[in-house]
Amino acid sequence: MILVKNVSKSYKSVRALIDFSYDFEAGIYAILGPNGSGKSTLMNVMTGNLKADSGAIVMGEGVGVPDYMLGYVPQYPGMYSGFTAFEMLDYVGILKNAEQRERQISRLLSAFDLEEYKNKKVGSLSGGTKQRLAIAQAFMGAPKLVILDEPTAGLDPLQRVKVKNFLAAQSEKMTIIISTHIVSDVENIANEVIFLKQGKIALSGGLDKILQIEGKCFCAPAEKMPQGFSGVHRLCGADVRIIAGQKPFDGANPVVPELEDVYLSIFGMGEEQ
């Protein structure tokens, strides 16, 4: 459906994206990686906001993604603060030549719990409400590709769940690409996961493929972890989960890996790289 072919992009000496290729079908794709791994660069190239140094985006028969087929939530969305929530959605609908705009707007206001803000100015909305409106506008018209760059920043846990449910319900009709460094945002909804590390794909594919780090993931009651243990680990309730080539200490037992464990196995414990 959308083919990204050998795309590279550098900013002066920084190689942000290196020979990235991927074939996107309908469904939800998660781009996971820490800050600086190249997620926004990939998304900006796919939306046409940034010109790649080399490579191409191919959708159907043509090169590039036509605007009316694209929904996009940038990492730092800018919206006209003088517009009401309704006007913001209507404006995007007009730009995309959307059919039955009023009906679409009602549906989106309802899906994102925005009805009470319909006639409120964007400038008066809280961060989380603005963010929901930013996500809602990406679904105006009939997009075939929706790109969401860290869309859940600023949302509370309940809102995150609602956004997740909405995305899951749309995913049969379109390609949805979500970047995040928060694994739980895409857990259970992503059809495929792409781990991006320093501009390159570290690991990608469906969950059955991604979760194959069996034998490298261990779990133990947290109090069994030796003082000063410096291996790759994360606390999980009263337990600690460890990524290691072999049993890390007494009391640790092999467990079935989760997406978060795979993230840890790729990126270690540092957030920046």
Ligand code: ADP
């Ligand atoms: P992510 O979205 O995963 O945090 P980015 O795509 O924003 O990653 O950044 C990838 C790399 O490119 C980082 O090293 C970042 O510092 C660098 N970078 C991003 N945008 C610019 C820019 N406009 N100018 C120079 N370097 C940039």
Ligand code: MG
């Ligand atoms: Mg980014």
